[in-house]
Amino acid sequence: MRDPLSRTFAALADPTRRAMLARLSEGEANVSDLAEPFLKDMTLPAVTKHLKVLENAGLITKGRKAQWRPCQLNGEPLREAVDWMEQHRIAAEAQLDRLGAYLKAKTKGTRHGRK
């Protein structure tokens, strides 16, 4: 059992699953629709498993319509993951800015730190 953020990132750490999400970001699709681009590379049960990973991460929801399972993307976990990343990326860049300011101050007047 893993925390939600870890499950989200783990789900995204696979190009097949990301391609499936990309496809779903253009609109609802059935399992076989989603599988189609990958059936040269893997079997249907493998696709089902990938979808299960995405579902467990809350990134997609599966409906049912007769024998079809229309899937749709849920953006919420993506938003939470982005929030985490932006928070720290921004902090890291602020660090760099402070370093830049420090270096600039340190070399002020020496006129040889330009590039």
Next chain:
Amino acid sequence: MRDPLSRTFAALADPTRRAMLARLSEGEANVSDLAEPFLKDMTLPAVTKHLKVLENAGLITKGRKAQWRPCQLNGEPLREAVDWMEQHRIAAEAQLDRLGAYLKAKTKGTRHGRK
């Protein structure tokens, strides 16, 4: 060998590694500084391995200063990952908006779709 985006997401899919990045977003730190909060839970080699994962993903860079390895966060892979996520999250929400507009149009005037 995995693509860069997959390596980034995989690196982020672990709370220990995320905590290390969070620490680094506040500024440079040595391996032992980064290890300190986790040494009740795991050994130092385990920490070294986590840092290797982050380094391979390009999320941190390790310098050297005598026997210390000052690490610092590199925001660039985070930015690329965020770009990917935002692109699809936004597309997904646009889908929802279109669906909402459709439902609204469809029930216009019928006065029985209220909750």
Next chain:
DNA sequence: CGGTTAATTAACAAATCGGTTTTATAAATG
């Protein structure tokens, strides 16, 4: 009903992951 279509489940194997202990390296320090 019997067959077809869509998708899932089960059982299995190889590869990867996340930890361990032990050993090694490399620089500082007495």
Next chain:
DNA sequence: CATTTATAAAACCGATTTGTTAATTAACCG
């Protein structure tokens, strides 16, 4: 030079991941 400090590398192990094939479920169609 011998010791200590900071870190990495090697070998190993159990758990998880990612794929397979074969069997199963469930709904529709003639």
